[in-house]
Amino acid sequence: MDAIILQIMNGLDKGSAYALIALGLTLIFGTLGVVNFAHGALFMIGAFCAVTLSRLLTLSHEVIDETRTDFLGNPLKVDVPYLYDFFGTDVGNVLIDWSVPLSIIFAFPIMIAFGVIMERGLIKHFYKRPHADQILVTFGLAIVLQEVIKYFFGANPIPTPAPAAFVGSFDFGALLGFNANQIIYPYWRLVYFLFAIIVIGVVFAFLHLTTFGMVVRAGMADRETVGLLGINIDRRFTIMFGLAAAVAGLAGVMYTPINSPNYHMGMDFLVLSFVVVVVGGMGSLSGAVLAGFLLGILQSFASMAIVIEMIPGINQVIIYLVAIIILLTRPRGLMGKKGVMEE
Amino acid sequence: MFGLTKTDFNLLLIIAILVLLAPFLLNPFPEGSKLAQFNGGYPDLMQRFVIFGIFAIGFNILFGLTGYLSFGHAAFLGVGSYSAVWMFKLLSMNIIPAILLAVIVAGIFALVIGYVSLRRSGIYFSILTLAFAQMSFALAYSVLTPITGGETGLQLALDDPRVLGIQVTEQGNIPVPSLFGLEMRSSAELALGPWLFTFNVGYYVCALIMMASFYLAIRIFRSPFGMMLRAIKSNQQRLNYTGLNSRPYTLAAFVISGMYAGLAGGLMASMDPLAGAERMFWTASGEVVLMTILGGAGTLIGPVLGAGMIKYMENIISKINSAILHEWFYWLPAGLEDFMVAVVYPFIGKGWHLTLGIIFMAVVIFLPGGLVEGGQRLLNLIRRRKSSSAEPAKDNLTPPA
Numbered sequence: 004m005d006a007i008i009l010q011i012m013n014g015l016d017k018g019s020a021y022a023l024i025a026l027g028l029t030l031i032f033g034t035l036g037v038v039n040f041a042h043g044a045l046f047m048i049g050a051f052c053a054v055t056l057s058r059l060l061t062l063s064h065e066v067i068d069e070t071r072t073d074f075l076g077n078p079l080k081v082d083v084p085y086l087y088d089f090f091g092t093d094v095g096n097v098l099i100d101w102s103v104p105l106s107i108i109f110a111f112p113i114m115i116a117f118g119v120i121m122e123r124g125l126i127k128h129f130y131k132r133p134h135a136d137q138i139l140v141t142f143g144l145a146i147v148l149q150e151v152i153k154y155f156f157g158a159n160p161i162p163t164p165a166p167a168a169f170v171g172s173f174d175f176g177a178l179l180g181f182n183a184n185q186i187i188y189p190y191w192r193l194v195y196f197l198f199a200i201i202v203i204g205v206v207f208a209f210l211h212l213t214t215f216g217m218v219v220r221a222g223m224a225d226r227e228t229v230g231l232l233g234i235n236i237d238r239r240f241t242i243m244f245g246l247a248a249a250v251a252g253l254a255g256v257m258y259t260p261i262n263s264p265n266y267h268m269g270m271d272f273l274v275l276s277f278v279v280v281v282v283g284g285m286g287s288l289s290g291a292v293l294a295g296f297l298l299g300i301l302q303s304f305a306s307m308a309i310v311i312e313m314i315p316g317i318n319q320v321i322i323y324l325v326a327i328i329i330l331l332t333r334p335r336g337l338m339g340k341k342g343v344m345e346e
Numbered sequence: 347m348f349g350l351t352k353t354d355f356n357l358l359l360i361i362a363i364l365v366l367l368a369p370f371l372l373n374p375f376p377e378g379s380k381l382a383q384f385n386g387g388y389p390d391l392m393q394r395f396v397i398f399g400i401f402a403i404g405f406n407i408l409f410g411l412t413g414y415l416s417f418g419h420a421a422f423l424g425v426g427s428y429s430a431v432w433m434f435k436l437l438s439m440n441i442i443p444a445i446l447l448a449v450i451v452a453g454i455f456a457l458v459i460g461y462v463s464l465r466r467s468g469i470y471f472s473i474l475t476l477a478f479a480q481m482s483f484a485l486a487y488s489v490l491t492p493i494t495g496g497e498t499g500l501q502l503a504l505d506d507p508r509v510l511g512i513q514v515t516e517q518g519n520i521p522v523p524s525l526f527g528l529e530m531r532s533s534a535e536l537a538l539g540p541w542l543f544t545f546n547v548g549y550y551v552c553a554l555i556m557m558a559s560f561y562l563a564i565r566i567f568r569s570p571f572g573m574m575l576r577a578i579k580s581n582q583q584r585l586n587y588t589g590l591n592s593r594p595y596t597l598a599a600f601v602i603s604g605m606y607a608g609l610a611g612g613l614m615a616s617m618d619p620l621a622g623a624e625r626m627f628w629t630a631s632g633e634v635v636l637m638t639i640l641g642g643a644g645t646l647i648g649p650v651l652g653a654g655m656i657k658y659m660e661n662i663i664s665k666i667n668s669a670i671l672h673e674w675f676y677w678l679p680a681g682l683e684d685f686m687v688a689v690v691y692p693f694i695g696k697g698w699h700l701t702l703g704i705i706f707m708a709v710v711i712f713l714p715g716g717l718v719e720g721g722q723r724l725l726n727l728i729r730r731r732k733s734s735s736a737e738p739a740k741d742n743l744t745p746p747a
Contacts, residue, residue, distance in 0.1 A: 038469055128711070134469055135415045139639055140710045142632065146703030154692050154700070274476060274628060281473045316489030323477035323484075330466060330474060 005176060005185050010303045012175065016192040016261060018299020019199030020046075023254035024276040025283060025291035026203060027247035033223045033286045034240045037126055038134055040141035042251055043273025044148040048117065049252025050264035051152055052110035054161050057102035060086060101166045106256045111249055118248025122241050145270065153266040160263035165191040169260075191260050198257050202250060203292055209246075210288070219243055223286075278326040284339025294337055298322050354564050357646060361560055365553045368392055369543045376540035380673065383665060386658050389533055389546035394657045396549070396556040397613050402637040402649030403556075403563050404606020408599050409635070410644035411572060413579035414464070417472045417631050418479025421459070422452040422604040424486065424626030426611025428493070431500045431621045438511025439521045439619075441530065441551070445612040452608020453601055460600035464593060467582070479631055486623040499622030523616045525551060530617055548617045555613065559606060564646060566602070575599050579644075607634075636702070640709055642716025651717050659698055666694040 024046055031039045063082040071079040086095035098105065125144065129137045164170070169190040176186035210216035222229045222236040229236045255264070262268065279298055283290030304310060305321040317324075329336065350358065364371065373387030386392070405419050426448035433444035463474040486494040494500055502520045506513065515521050523530045530548035537543075566572050574595050577585050585592050615621050624630070633656065641652025668691055675683045693701045713720050 125711075132714075133413075135413065136710060136714065138415065138469070138472065139635070140707055142635075143703050143707035143710060146699060147707065150697060150700035150703060154697060270629075274480060277473055278477060281470060285469070316485055319484030319488050320481045323481040326477050327462065327474060330470060331462065334466065334470075 005181050006307065008175075008179070009186050009188075010307060011300055012186070012188050012192075014300030014303035015196045015296065016299075017302065018296035019196050020254055020258055020272065020295075021276055021279045021299050022292045022295025023199055023202060024251055024272055025279040025295045026206060026288060027251040027254075028276060028280045029283070029286060029288050029291040030206075030243055030247040030250070032280070033288065034219065034243045035122070035126065035130065037129065038137050038141070039126075040138050040273065041121070041145040041148065042141075042247075043269030043271075043276065044145040045114065045118070045248045045251040045269070046255040046258075046272055047152065047264065047266065047269030048148065049110050049114060049255025050163075050259050050268060051156060051255075052113055052252065053103050053106035053163055053256045053259045054156065054264060056106045056109045057099070057163055060084065060099050060102050060105075103163060103165055103256065103260055107253055110252050110256045114249040114252030115245040117252075118245035119241055121248065122244040126244070145273070149266050149269065156266065158266060160265040162263045163259040165194075165260035169194055195257050195261065199254070202253060206246070206250060207288070215239065215242075275322060278322055282326050282329050282336055284336030287336070287338040290336055290338030298325065301325060348561065350564060351568070354568065354646075358557070358561060358564060361647065361650070362557055365396065365557060366550075368395070368553070369545050369549075373541060373543055377542045378540065383670070384662055386662060387544065389531075389544055389549050391657065391661050392546065392549045393552050393613075393617050394661075395654045396552040397610050397617070398634070398637065398653035398657055399650040400552075400556050400559050400613070401607055401610035401634050402641070402653040403559055404603040404610070405634045406603075406638050406643060406645075406649040407563060407566060407575075407606065408603035409638055410649075411567070411575035411579060412596055412599050414467065414596060414600070415472050415635070416463075416475040416600075416603075417628065417635065418459070418475035418477075419603070419607050419634050420628070420630035421479035421482045421626045422456055422607035423611035423614070423630070424482065424621065424623065425455050426452040426608030427615040427621035427625055428486075428500055428611075429608075430612040430615035431502070431619055432493075434502055434508075434523060434615070434619050435506040436509065438508055439523050440511065441523050441525055441612075441616040444523070444616060445555075445609065448612025448615070449605050449608045452611065453605040455608075456601045456604025457597070460597050460604070464596050464600060476628055476631070479626060480628055483623055483626040483628070486626060494623060495621075496623070499620050501620045523619050552613050552617070555609070559609065560646075560650070567646060571595070571598070636706055638716075640706060640716055642718030645716070645718040648716050648718040655717070656702065659702060663694055663698040663701060664696065668695075 024042060027045070028039060028042050031037055031042070061084050063084040065080045066083045068079045068081045071081075073079045084095055084099065086098055089095070090098065121144075125140065126137075129140060172187040172189045173193055174184060174186070175188045176182060176184070179186070210220055218229065218234055218236070219239050222234075222239065226236055255269075258264075275298075276295075279294045280291055282298065283292070283294030301321055302318070306318040311318055333339075348355065348358075369387050369392065371387075372392065373385045375381035375385055386395075401419075401423060405416070408419075409415055429451040430441075430444035430448040433447050437443055459475065459478045463471055463478065466474060487496060490496075504514055504518075504520055506520075508521075512521055525547075528547055530551065531546075533544050533546035533549075535542060535544050574592075578592050578596060582592055611621075611625070614625075634653075637652035637656050638649045639652070640655060641650065642648025668687060671687045671690055671694070672683065675686045678686060691697070709716055713723075715722075
């Protein structure tokens with residue numbers, strides 16, 4: 004029992020990342036009908052927003068510390084972040100420590116702007132072209148973005164720690180009456196899961212509770228009619244593209260403490276996220292979220308030692324296997340709608 | 347001739363001349379000169395040109411004709427490589443059985459994957475092939491280690507049986523792949539003044555096979571079967587409504603293109619007898635897509651051009667470093683020189699992928715027909731200029747090369 008709970012929890016954080024990326028992909032697909040292969044790159048750019056902010060916060064100048072000496076006997080030069088000068092050491096330290104959560108505020112406008120520019124500058128010209136062209140141009144864009152990031156940040160993963168308050172693990176088992184240390188779960192992964200739930204909740208609330216969201220949903224159902232009613236649906240869809248980019252970016256920001264960001268992290272997630280979208284059903288938002296968590300949990304179950312012993316290699320292929328089975332038995336995916344993406 | 351129209355025969359002839367004279371054409375700069383680094387005429391790179399040419403020709407039969415975008419084609423290349431290396435391990439170092447087995451195994455593999463994947467079309471087909479390829483990659487990397495060598499890859503060893511050939515050479519080495527005693531790696535060199543030309547046996551074997559596959563591709567393109575595939579691309583639904591079952595045609599195209607990939611994989615292993623799982627990774631599949639699109643999908647010569655261009659860039663541009671750049675811009679004033687170097691630097695050396703990505707995006711955006719379309723537009727422009735004074739411009743509707 005404890006093993007099962009542990010695996011479910013282990014699956015949740017990866018599942019959250021899948022769900023967030025897949026949610027953005029589906030948003031773009033459902034509104035604009037574009038297959039965005041650069042979505043993984045957006046995830047990566049979000050992660051590097053966090054890296055950038057933590058570098059900006061620790062931007063420092065050299066100060067000579069007279070009280071200490073280095074190994075040659077000269078006065079020691081110490082790097083002092085500008086933040087210490089502005090806010091004092093205590094506040095400065097807190098700010099630096101909380102750089103990853105702070106990056107959310109930093110990354111959100113950047114990602115929105117990035118998404119809007121990308122849609123207006125590039126994707127807009129591809130609505131009338133075949134899906135293959137959309138895949139190809141966004142694939143090319145993903146390569147370019149990836150290489151630009153590699154040029155500025157190097158090829159090595161950049162460790163970006165979580166705030167000290169969230170380092171360590173949470174003894175989840177004690178809460179449920181198991182022995183101590185039976186089910187432990189890192190705090191940050193819990194934070195990530197809660198964050199994902201909140202973001203997903205916000206997106207759904209935005210779509211279902213606001214007038215703007217209602218119009219967007221109407222546009223997803225029948226773009227032409229909404230346009231005929233005199234509503235500028237293109238502008239709203241552009242904003243939705245920005246929102247989808249922001250969702251992917253925030254997923255990337257919060258993922259940095261779990262996995263040190265490197266320039267190809269987006270591509271690694273992209274392939275799986277596409278599988279998630281297809282399993283969930285093209286164009287179905289709740290399907291994408293459901294499939295994201297489902298596949299994340301399935302993957303962590305398949306990584307259990309007993310399971311690997313029974314079916315060797317299953318942990319490597321489970322997601323693809325599930326995708327193949329689902330696509331062949333339920334061609335529209337778990338919650339796919341009729342008429343979406345059916346040539 | 348050979349059952350080809352005159353245009354097609356000329357195209358084949360051009361390809362044949364280009365390929366056979368490649369050691370000369372790719373080495374235009376004398377040894378030791380500053381420009382010698384742009385010489386692509388060394389055996390390893392020339393072999394890559396033709397092998398990836400075969401791969402891209404095969405991919406084009408599927409994507410260019412039927413419009414089905416497979417994102418998992420590298421799996422067949424990998425399977426072909428593995429089978430060829432196994433043939434070297436078990437049977438003999440002769441490349442013919444190795445290549446034959448590579449083609450057959452890749453064909454069977456493609457039949458299985460195609461049978462399942464082709465039940466869906468569009469993006470779903472892409473995802474399915476991607477999923478299958480990633481699965482093969484993951485399995486080859488982990489569980490199938492006894493067959494595939496896992497992370498280290500599949501290599502030859504001294505104690506391999508090689509029942510039909512020699513197990514160990516007289517010097518106690520592992521024998522090298524050969525064609526009835528003609529070693530693949532042996533080459534003849536010709537020095538003409540400062541120029542040095544290398545003629546490699548392996549390259550010419552690959553080149554001949556590539557010409558044969560190109561010929562086959564022309565025949566497929568011009569056959570009723572090829573017409574049927576084009577019909578699938580332009581409107582599959584209408585084809586189905588006329589009562590035709592299109593699945594056998596797409597499946598046949600998929601298997602043929604899988605066999606081409608297997609052939610490329612087998613040749614790759616014949617030139618260098620080892621095989622690794624990374625050949626099946628999805629970026630490798632992406633590469634062949636890039637090649638085909640860059641050259642021009644649906645055209646005969648496009649994929650070969652695209653493959654050549656990408657492999658050339660990969661090998662030559664990635665070798666340029668900042669010292670060489672400084673040499674190029676030495677004639678500029680000092681400040682401007684550093685500035686130019688700083689501007690160009692991100693695009694060369696390790697950054698060649700950036701150049702590739704930008705070129706690729708530009709091609710997809712502005713030239714959906716790839717380099718071939720670019721060439722045709724250029725030709726038309728020149729023709730129009732010439733004819734505009736003499737006679738009113740007429741549409742030159744030549745069939746795409």
